[in-house]
Amino acid sequence: MSWRGPDVPPQSQGQPLDAVLAALTALGALLLLTTGAAVLSGALDARAAGSRGTGLTRPFDEAARLLRQRRRRLVSADRLLWRVGTIGLLLVPVLMVAVVPVGSRAALPLDVGVLWFNAMDVLVWACVWLAGWGANSTYSLIGGYRFLAQALAYALPLMFSLIAPATGARSLDLPTIVAAQQGVWFLAWMPVAFATYCVAVLGFSVWGPLSPALGADLVGGVVAEVSGVDRLLMLAARYGLLAAGSLFAVPVFLGGSSGPLLPGEAWMLLKAAAVLAVLVWARRKIPVVRPDLFMEVGWLVLLPAALVQVLVVAVISVWRS
Amino acid sequence: MLVAIAFLALGVVAALAGAAVFTVSSMARATYALALSFVAVGLQVVMLSQNFVGVMILLMMMMEMAVMAVFMVMFMGMNPALMPMSMVHGKRASLGTAGSVCAAMVLGIVLTPWPARRGAPPPELTAAIGRELLESKMLAMATISPVMVATIVGGVALALRRTRYDRYGDDLERPADDPQPGGVGR
Known part of the structure; x- marks a missing residue:
């Protein structure tokens, strides 16, 4: 018996330095967008509250406050799982942008980038x-269950809204999807998919209308008992998820890094920032939706709309070929 | 070499996390230990260049475990964070069965004269899987899908306490009367 080890995947044969550079570019873009989202949100909050300051430094003040705060200890808390949940959430946006070609290539150039994002x-x-x-707190637990109910409502619309661009480009590979948008952005002929995608981004970021899991009626829900640096990481992860969702929308719907004059990375950031600004702003404009109500909206409105969009895209691509 | 070490390390993680399922004392921990085991296997499949299948395993298994955790906790009817419980029963019989099956499979792996590889993988693996599933096996796929959907709908219909007569009245004519009205105004 001879075992030669697994085949080295073709995508890992590039220059290691290129991969590190791509990872740093993606991380930098994510960090910029995340901070920008937090600053914008703070400014909008300050303006709505009518406070004297601009609120631009709010996220930094809050971060400094939470860094100095002592961790709350709870009776019979499952500390391992708690930490995995609160700290692990920040890892998700990082893994999401790993497949996004921010510069010339992605840090992790998987040929099934769309599927990776879903995973x-x-x-x-x-x-x-x-x-x-x-x-081990009632309010936190209810928050967790609320999120799962909401997730079951947005998951399938998210998948099918990403299948539309994949169908249009005939590939799950992000660079191929970008290349298929040389003439027209996918946003132009898949607006419904883009809309359902944006709703889903709000959903997985637990943001704005889709934030009942962190609802004020549950004294904070999932984050009710999370304090100190854990709270900082978890709240930062929400902005990170919004940023990652906006950044992922650029290669999939907004033509990738194409644009006149400016370098590709700048266009990537500008387009993502535009989407992100609208998502952040939406929090103050749309009331929170109860998960049981959203469940029906997800299955009876968003999912059929996304499916019809996939059908339209499929018919157009077959007709054009 | 490095790839082989990473591959083996993932295998060890998968086996240890799988063992943890039976040694931890809480439903939530058992479920997510199983999820970790599946994630390690999914990453191994990605390392075997089967990116579509591997990432699909990650996606499906994590989703499945997230939902399963809810059902595990619900049917256990208690809070395992407060009341630790054993995850095993019928220890001797199951240990014996598992041990002998495992030994038989390892023996099979070692004793089988494995054939040398013939041919090479196609350049577009994802497309090849799609063609394999949806070209020659299309009939099977097209039959299985409605059967599965019918099973799910039938199961839910049987499990529901409230029937359509409770919702729409004896003549099925009045507007739906639901304890929790839905989001699109029904």
Whole structure:
């Protein structure tokens, strides 16, 4: 018997330095967008509250406050699972942008990037539920269950809204999807898919209308008992997820890094920032939706809409070929 | 070499996490130990260049475990964070069965004269899987899908306490009367 070890996948044969550079570019873009989202959210909050300051430094003040705060200890908390949920959530946006070609290539150039993004979305389910479960607190636990109910409503619309661009490009590979948008952005002929995608991004970021898992009616829900640096990581992860969702929308719907004058990375950031700004702004404009109501919206409105969009895209691609 | 070590390490993680399922004392931990085991296997499949199948394993198994955790906790009817419980029963019989099956499989792996590889993988693996499933096996796929959907719908219909007569009245004519009205105004 001879075992030669697994085949080295073709995508890992590139220069290691290139991969490190691509990872740093993607991480930098994610960090910029995440901080930008937190600053914008702070400014919008300050303006709505009518406070004197601009609120631009709010995220930094809050980070400094949480870094100095002592961790809360709870009776019979499942500390391992709690920490996995609260700390692990920040890993999800990083893994999401790993497949996005921000510069010339992606840090992890998987040929099934669209599927990878979906898989990482499910990691959010695990983290949020574990964070809710581990605290051994009623409000946290209800928050965790709320998130799972909401996740079952947005998951399939998310998948099918990403299948539309994959069908249009005939590939799950992000560079191929970008190349297929040389003439027209996918946003132009898949607007419904883009809309359902944006709703799903709100969903997995537990943001705005889809944030009942962290609801004020549950005194914070999943984060009710999370304090100190854990709370900082978890709240930062929400902005990170919004940023990763916006960044992923660029190669899939907004033509990737194409654009005049400026370098590709700048266009990538600008387009993502535009999507992100709308998502952050939406929090103050749309009321929170109860998960049981959203369940029906997801299955009876969003999913059929995304399916019809896939059908339209499939018919157009067959007709054009 | 490095790839082989990583591959073996993932295998060890998968086996240890699988063993943890039976040694931890909480439903949530058992479920997510199983999820970790599946994630390690999925990553191994990705390392075998089967990216589509591997990432699909990650996606499906994590989703399945996230939902399964809810059902495990629900049917156990208690809070395992407060009341630790054993995850095993019928220890001797199951240990014997598992041990002998495992030994038989390892013997099979070692004793089988494995054939040398013939041919090479196609350049577009994902497309090849798609063609394999949806070209010659299309009839099987097209038959299995409605059967599965019918099973799910039938199961839910049997499990529901409230029937359509409770919702729409004896003549099925009045507007739906639900304890929790839905989000699109029914």
